[in-house]
Amino acid sequence: MRLLRIFYDWPGNWSGLGPAGYEITKAQEKLNYKITVMCGFWPSKFFNEIPNVRFIKIIREPFEGAIYFTSSVFLFISYFLWRNKYKVDVIHSHGHFAIWIYLYRKLIRRFPFSDFEFEPLFVTHFHNTFKGRWEALKKEGKKPTWISENFSWPLGVLSDKWALEISDVSLFVSQNLLDEAVLYYGADKNKCLVVENGVNVDLFKKVSNIEKEKTRKELGYDSLDTVILNYGNMVARKNITNLVTALSYLPVNYKLILIGSGPREYMEEIDTVIVDKLLAARVKKIPYTPYPELNIPIQSSDIFVLPSDFEGMPKVVLESLACEVPCLVSGFKFINDVNGVFYLDSKDPKHIAEKIKEISNLKVKFDIDSFRGNFSWTTKSYIFDEVYKKYDSQKIRK
Numbered sequence: 001m002r003l004l005r006i007f008y009d010w011p012g013n014w015s016g017l018g019p020a021g022y023e024i025t026k027a028q029e030k031l032n033y034k035i036t037v038m039c040g041f042w043p044s045k046f047f048n049e050i051p052n053v054r055f056i057k058i059i060r061e062p063f064e065g066a067i068y069f070t071s072s073v074f075l076f077i078s079y080f081l082w083r084n085k086y087k088v089d090v091i092h093s094h095g096h097f098a099i100w101i102y103l104y105r106k107l108i109r110r111f112p113f114s115d116f117e118f119e120p121l122f123v124t125h126f127h128n129t130f131k132g133r134w135e136a137l138k139k140e141g142k143k144p145t146w147i148s149e150n151f152s153w154p155l156g157v158l159s160d161k162w163a164l165e166i167s168d169v170s171l172f173v174s175q176n177l178l179d180e181a182v183l184y185y186g187a188d189k190n191k192c193l194v195v196e197n198g199v200n201v202d203l204f205k206k207v208s209n210i211e212k213e214k215t216r217k218e219l220g221y222d223s224l225d226t227v228i229l230n231y232g233n234m235v236a237r238k239n240i241t242n243l244v245t246a247l248s249y250l251p252v253n254y255k256l257i258l259i260g261s262g263p264r265e266y267m268e269e270i271d272t273v274i275v276d277k278l279l280a281a282r283v284k285k286i287p288y289t290p291y292p293e294l295n296i297p298i299q300s301s302d303i304f305v306l307p308s309d310f311e312g313m314p315k316v317v318l319e320s321l322a323c324e325v326p327c328l329v330s331g332f333k334f335i336n337d338v339n340g341v342f343y344l345d346s347k348d349p350k351h352i353a354e355k356i357k358e359i360s361n362l363k364v365k366f367d368i369d370s371f372r373g374n375f376s377w378t379t380k381s382y383i384f385d386e387v388y389k390k391y392d393s394q395k396i397r398k
Contacts, residue, residue, distance in 0.1 A: 001388065002034045002088040004120070006079075008071070008097035010039035012046040013060075014291040015233065017127055020315060021094065023200055026050055027381035036086065038078060040071055040097070056082065065147040068099060068155050076100040084116060090388050093163070094125040099155065102162035109166070121392045124167040127312040130156030132180030136310035136331075142236060161185050169391040171195045173313035174332050193387065194335060197313040198380040201372045203292065204322035207299045215300040219257075219284070226254045226360050229301035229325070231294065232316050234262030234270065237309040237331075241273045242349050248277040249353035254360075257297060259286045298323045303359055306330070307347045317341070318375055326364045328355050339366050 007021035021039065029035055035053045040060040049055065058074045061067040079101050093101070105122070108114040130153050137144055144153060164170055164185055170192050172178040178194055181187035207215075213223060221227055228247070234240050240258065247256050256279075261267065274283050289297065298304070304320035308331035317327050321340050330344040342359055344352065373379060 001031070001090065001385070002086075003028065003036070004086075004088045004091045005035060005037045006039075006075070006091070006093040006098045006101070007037065008040045008060075008067070008095060010037070010041060011048045011291065013040075013042060017094070017315075019200075019291045020127075020197060022048060022050070023198065023377045024380060024384070025053060027198075027377040028384065029053055030378075031381055031385060036082075036088070038075060038082075064145075065152045067097070068152070072097055072099050076104065080104075088120050089392070090121045090123060092123045092125060092384075095127060096130075096156050096159035096163075099159040099162065102159060102166050105166040106162050121388060121395055122166065122168050123171060123388070123391075124163040124169075125171045125173075126160070126163075126177050126181065127173050128310075129177055129180045129184065130160055131184035132177065133310055135180075135184070137237065140237075140309045142309070164188070167191070168395050169193065169387060171387070173197050174311075175335050176332055177312055191391070195380065195383055195387070196335065196375070197315055197318055198377040199315065199318035199322045199375050201322050201376045204295050204298065204319045206324040206368070212300055215296060219297070219300060221255060221300070224253050226250075226303070226356075227301045228254060228256045228356060229259070229297060229304045229320070230256070230306060231259035231289070231297070232306075232314070234258070234260045234266060236266050239307040239309065239347050240266075240270055242307055242347050242352060243305055244270060244273045244279060244283060245277060245349035246352035246356065247279055247282060249350055250357060252282065254282070254356070256283045257286065257301065258283065259289050259294075259297060261287050294319065295323065298325055301325055303328060303356060305352065305356060307344055307352055308332075309347075321366070321371060322368075322375070324366045324368060326359050326362075328352070328359060338371065340364050 005025060009016040009018035011018045011022050025035060025037060029050060029052055037053060038056045038058060041047050041057040042060055056078055058071050058078060061071045075097060108117060134153055164181060164187050172194050173196055175194050178192050182189060230240060230243055247254060274280055298320050304325050304327045306314060306317060306329045311331040313332060317329055320327050326340045328342045328344060330347060334341060344355060
């Protein structure tokens with residue numbers, strides 16, 4: 001199978017979706033796929049190559065919102081020059097990075113000279129929907145940033161619509177995202193599938209109690225402490241301030257680790273809550289931990305909490321579950337019940353505190369073998385392979 005993957009985030013930049021594209025590409029390469037990846041990169045940062053995978057690197061956006069007239073334009077030029085030179089069986093595009101490719105394919109579909117453009121199976125992959133994100137913020141009474149509301153998100157909505165229109169099959173990382181696409185964009189359910197994200201089950205796994213206590217001691221915790229963890233991009237929709245406030249309703253042996261960074265204004269808001277609630281001694285803030293080292297703080301924690309307004313399928317939750325750490329979450333749901341997952345009914349700090357205390361007093365049982373079988377990247381690579389073959393056999397060539 002010859003595959004072109006279009007994926008904006010790529011490590012060295014481990015933030016955002018970078019680990020997901022990297023991991024699924026590694027897994028598919030092991031199936032003897034011949035893979036080309038078009039992705040974003042920072043020239044000043046280390047770039048993680050994968051043996052036998054060809055990379056076409058696109059300079060990343062210089063500031064928020066610039067992707068549509070910088071990186072996405074450069075991607076389209078690269079794609080246009082590449083498209084007939086290297087034949088592939090499948091083009092698998094993730095997100096709005098390929099917005100101008102979607103528009104190009106939409107515009108040329110009626111022209112006979114473009115037949116060769118539509119030979120490969122074209123797969124679009126949704127990790128969020130812009131309209132769903134927008135409506136969720138409205139429901140919570142929150143406003144996006146000016147650049148998001150007036151520029152980035154309207155173009156993102158167009159990208160979503162064009163991607164659905166020109167694809168042979170569209171994949172969604174959760175059922176709620178597929179439902180949003182149907183509700184807001186009128187997506188054709190016959191060519192939409194849910195394929196939940198995966199996790200590196202070799203990197204993220206439970207450690208022995210001895211190793212766990214050793215790491216906790218190094219972090220300044222003892223066996224009587226209950227360690228709450230949140231990590232990722234610290235933004236308002238994830239309600240980190242509510243989580244910090246929840247800590248003030250819990251006994252003093254409950255401690256919180258926050259790993260990540262975000263907009264300056266929101267980070268200052270978090271700091272203000274920590275100071276006002278006299279929680280400085282109970283909250284440990286770590287600005288950044290590279291993805292390959294994230295297993296260490298997860299393995300040392302007792303519960304992961306994500307009180308988010310909306311999510312696709314958060315890799316942070318899958319990584320915590322793979323380490324057999326219970327997760328208290330909101331903003332999304334798994335298709336099927338997963339042991340160790342608890343959903344918030346409210347993002348009120350008192351309710352969050354009550355649920356944390358309730359779960360920390362449980363002996364949560366994990367069916368880790370079932371979890372690994374369902375969510376490993378190896379499993380996902382076989383699922384993608386089946387999807388490609390099924391929809392390729394049904395595809396009507398132009």
